[in-house]
Amino acid sequence: MSVTKGLEGVVATTSSISSIIDDTLTYVGYNIDDLAENSSFEEVVYLLWNRRLPNTLELEDLKIQLAANASVPEEVLNHFKTFPIDKVHPMAALRTAVSYLGLFDEEADNATDEANLRKAIRLQAKMPTLVAAFARIRKGLEPVAPRKDLGVAANFLYMLTGEEPDSIAEEAFNKALVLHADHELNASTFTARVCVATLSDIYSGITSAIGALKGPLHGGANEQVMKMLTEIGSVENVEDYINQKLANKEKIMGFGHRVYRKGDPRAKHLKAMSEKLTKLTGEPKWYEMSVKIEDLVTNQKNIPPNVDFYSASVYHSLGIEHDLFTPIFAVSRVSGWLAHILEQYANNRLIRPRAEYNGPGMQSYVRLEDR
Ligand code: CMC
Numbered sequence: 523m524s525v526t527k528g529l530e531g532v533v534a535t536t537s538s539i540s541s542i543i544d545d546t547l548t549y550v551g552y553n554i555d556d557l558a559e560n561s562s563f564e565e566v567v568y569l570l571w572n573r574r575l576p577n578t579l580e581l582e583d584l585k586i587q588l589a590a591n592a593s594v595p596e597e598v599l600n601h602f603k604t605f606p607i608d609k610v611h612p613m614a615a616l617r618t619a620v621s622y623l624g625l626f627d628e629e630a631d632n633a634t635d636e637a638n639l640r641k642a643i644r645l646q647a648k649m650p651t652l653v654a655a656f657a658r659i660r661k662g663l664e665p666v667a668p669r670k671d672l673g674v675a676a677n678f679l680y681m682l683t684g685e686e687p688d689s690i691a692e693e694a695f696n697k698a699l700v701l702h703a704d705h706e707l708n709a710s711t712f713t714a715r716v717c718v719a720t721l722s723d724i725y726s727g728i729t730s731a732i733g734a735l736k737g738p739l740h741g742g743a744n745e746q747v748m749k750m751l752t753e754i755g756s757v758e759n760v761e762d763y764i765n766q767k768l769a770n771k772e773k774i775m776g777f778g779h780r781v782y783r784k785g786d787p788r789a790k791h792l793k794a795m796s797e798k799l800t801k802l803t804g805e806p807k808w809y810e811m812s813v814k815i816e817d818l819v820t821n822q823k824n825i826p827p828n829v830d831f832y833s834a835s836v837y838h839s840l841g842i843e844h845d846l847f848t849p850i851f852a853v854s855r856v857s858g859w860l861a862h863i864l865e866q867y868a869n870n871r872l873i874r875p876r877a878e879y880n881g882p883g884m885q886s887y888v889r890l891e892d893r
Pocket of ligand 1: 528708738739740741742743772773774775776777778779780781823825828829830
């Protein structure tokens with residue numbers, strides 16, 4: 523047996539959902555650049571679940587179904603109120619809430635294809651509501667009910683603030699959702715597939731995936747990027763701060779990737795959005811600091827930024843609290859997780875790799891009283 527640490531380069535499944543080939547990311551063969559410029563998040567959800575773009579009627583139908591399923595049971599909202607709210611990270615709250623939500627789904631253990639698709643719609647529809655409701659409840663505010671006339675991007679921002687977003691915010695948020703929707707066999711997607719490959723239910727799969735996304739080496743990086751920018755504080759401080767970190771061999775959050783070598787194709791879209799939005803909000807320093815950090819890290823380490831780097835200043839410019847950045851990632855990525863879960867069910871085999879044992883050799887058992 524030979525060990526491949528971190529499963530680097532190991533091909534663990536086939537999938538027709540998304541691909542990374544030569545640093546190009548596609549969803550079902552569509553370049554992410556085209557989708558980011560042209561499509562709505564709902565179109566991408568349809569694409570990931572059906573492996574084709576919807577026509578007008580199909581898209582309208584999906585939008586209607588998502589809007590109709592966006593409310594969450596009162597019990598789940600009340601459950602948030604019992605959390606030690608000032609200490610709980612929203613990702614931990616979301617992980618718990620999705621698991622709890624499953625208890626109220628009468629079809630949770632119905633594993634037919636039709637029931638699984640209905641659950642996928644319910645989960646996709648309710649995730650934004652859960653994140654926005656928790657964000658308000660922890661501030662002592664009442665949750666804002668989802669609106670049936672708004673798309674996913676606008677509805678999320680509306681539920682967060684109680685105000686309908688302007689078209690610039692809606693477009694930016696929609697693009698961020700499109701860019702985060704799927705990413706081949708990333709850690710949280712693999713986690714979801716491992717979980718449901720035991721024939722466990724969809725709620726278990728999504729709960730597991732949220733747990734994996736939470737870590738700072740994966741989705742949690744976007745919050746850490748904003749923490750770093752805030753710590754640095756100004757463009758003048760960037761050089762010393764980054765040089766010090768690199769000299770200490772510390773990682774710079776939002777840089778590097780297991781698969782991409784030349785760069786993450788999603789980053790350029792978020793970079794352009796960051797430039798535009800930070801100017802509009804009168805805080806260009808976040809973008810300027812980010813560009814300076816990118817110059818230093820790429821020049822010294824030749825490690826380019828990933829999706830999480832510029833998304834931090836984008837979300838900050840949209841007025842979103844920093845610890846909600848990773849839950850927003852989950853609001854989008856749940857679409858990909860669900861596509862992968864359905865694909866796993868359709869062609870399942872238990873995922874059970876091996877470990878190379880490196881503990882002690884055979885030992886003789888010594889009875890407790892003799893130790
Ligand atoms: N800053 C400084 N050095 C880095 C960084 C970084 N962000 N990323 C990798 N390196 C160095 C690392 O120190 C190592 O150097 P050496 O060979 O001298 O020890 C080398 O590059 C390889 O790093 P690795 O950690 O073994 O690479 P990996 O493929 O296991 O990890 C990664 C990939 C994304 C976890 C890593 O690049 C990282 O920790 N980045 C920071 C966290 C981050 O931004 N995560 C978001 C990932 S993309 C979106 C997502 O999936 O959520």
